[in-house]
Amino acid sequence: MLSANLVFYFFSGVLVFSAIMVVVASHSVFSLLFLVLSFITSAFLLFMLECEFLALIFVVVYVGAIAVLFLFAVMMLDAKLQNLARNLFRYLPVGFFFALGFLVPMLHQISLKVGESKSFFIQSSYVNWYDLLDSTSDVDVYGQVLYSYFVLQFLVVGLILLVVLIGVVYLTNTYTSNRTVDQSTYKQLSVSSKFFY
């Protein structure tokens, strides 16, 4: 239990650190990379709560699709976004307001739970160990349902993705210009950027 707690504290610490760094980092690429890190650590936390499917979805959807898409867009645009970070304190009251808006209901829920157990610490006096044994994991159950009850729908989804793939490749591809876009390493390495501002 102690080791599990230690791992939990480690990952939540990394999560809080990377969440702060998302705001603080000077360059938007760095903050996006920290965003990816925070998603990954929260996926680890979900793993520890035995929500494997949700954790994998976190990694696949947020890290794999959205964050990388943002990263790609920011790198493509190459915008001078450094100056935005200087106005950090201007947005602090608004951020504080939103943080309060999230914090108060959460604390309210926690206090309700604490009120139930009539003591400050949530301690379970009785543990049904049989419930804690997992015969099938989360992903296993989803897979069994998906591949047996929803075989047809699953296959159709695959076909839809294939159609969209073919369509996008056709509609965006121009066969006239076959010039490959190559990178210049010197130009990339010569950029100097501060980590914090």
Added chain:
Amino acid sequence: MSFSNLVELKTFNVFPEYFIGISALYILIVLVLISYNVHGLIVQRALSECIGFVLLLACYLIINDDLVFGGSGFELYSMLGFYKSSVTDHFAFFTKLTVCLFSSFYFFIIADFLKDYRLTSFEYLLILLFAVLGLVLLCGSNDLLTAYLSIELISLSSYILAAFKKTSSYSAEAGIKYLVTGAISSAFFLLGSSFIYAYSGTINVTDLWLIISDKDWLKINKVNNFLEPFLEVGLAFTIFSLFIKLALAPLHVWSLDVYEGAPTISTFFFAVITKLSFFAFLVRISYIAALKYDEVWQFYSIVIAFFSVFVGSFGGLRQRKLKTLLAYSSVSHMGYTLLAFSSGSRFGAEMLLFYLVIYMFSGLGVWFVILATQIRRKRYTDKFNTELGNLVLLRKSNPALALSLTLAMFSIAGIPPLVGFFAKMGVFLSVLHAKYFFVALLAILCSVVSTFYYIRIIKILYFENFLVGQLYYPLMTSKTTVFSISIFFLLFFFLNPTTLYLMVYKVVLCSFIN
């Protein structure tokens, strides 16, 4: 829990769809391997005919499906497969067969015109095949989820087909308009399904029928009395999303621009082939699942049906562009079909199928003429026939084609020596059976008005005193085989309508309860 018995060969009732899907994947692999850019123009025609044969083989598989003719009469559980998400009753059998047959006709027709219309990349045919697969799946889907996915397969393919001509800005506009309206329609479908699920706890059509028709179920679950409006709202949303897809009147505005802007071969597909499957699912939802709520969908559909007949008849009057005119015509035809649907009886369902089959036959004829009349011009963009006036003196340059177009137009207008008369008469009779006399009267008046623009095409073909007209490329006889078949059937079904009518009668008798 034993999951192994859920998918058995005994209940594997999607064999034709499976065949179409596998052949689509196979075609994709083969065409990528043979380096299509080099040999593309050579195999284009052969590929289209090959896909036509694939669909004919799918027809063969559908006809020889033992699961369909297992029982006679209405049997609820005999023909369900894939955990009740797919059904092969007589209705699914008939609609699947019709869709496959007409799609294969379609592929045989367009085989000759792909090169002329500069749609020479193999993705076009492949995406068309995927769309046909979605249509066939939609005919047999017994589940709102399966239906949603098949609709998505159809509509995503359709967006690509509409936007396929990359050099034309009209085509891109058509694609984007189609995408936006399609997204709205999908959102409504999902919202409606979630409401239905909230009420009944199932999205299965057969289960919904059991739940809704069971009076005790309502008494036992008293909590759900509160949720009962949910079912009506959900049903309305689902049906309305299908109405958007079918381009019925207040929701038809996208279809005019999409039909005009999309490449003509794609427009042919949207206007003729896709309609039947959506109606099949509409009938499956309304006539089986929500039979007890017939006053809900009957009210909506009779209003919308009359309105689309009205808009289709009066909107086309001042229209001089050929494709937009046919879009209006399609709106009014969908209105007539929905009139038959909204009668809510067996006879109405029969007339719906009858009307749609005749609509597809005459659609094949008319759109073939539009594809085939290419004007002799140097510039590629001037070659295609977009205005009504271009058809002048077609009787001199190609008398047979002009005569066939006249026959098809008479059939669409519903003039007696052709089968369109029976189709329209059946629709009005079914409305009279349901005792909507006033609606029937108004629809007949609108039908008379719409006859004006069909007859005007015939007037342009035959009775204009022009000495100089457009000159068309000559047609090879081999290109007109399918066209001749469809024109033949327009005449044949007038002389012998019982062939089709008995089929439709048996299908509806074995599939629906009321």
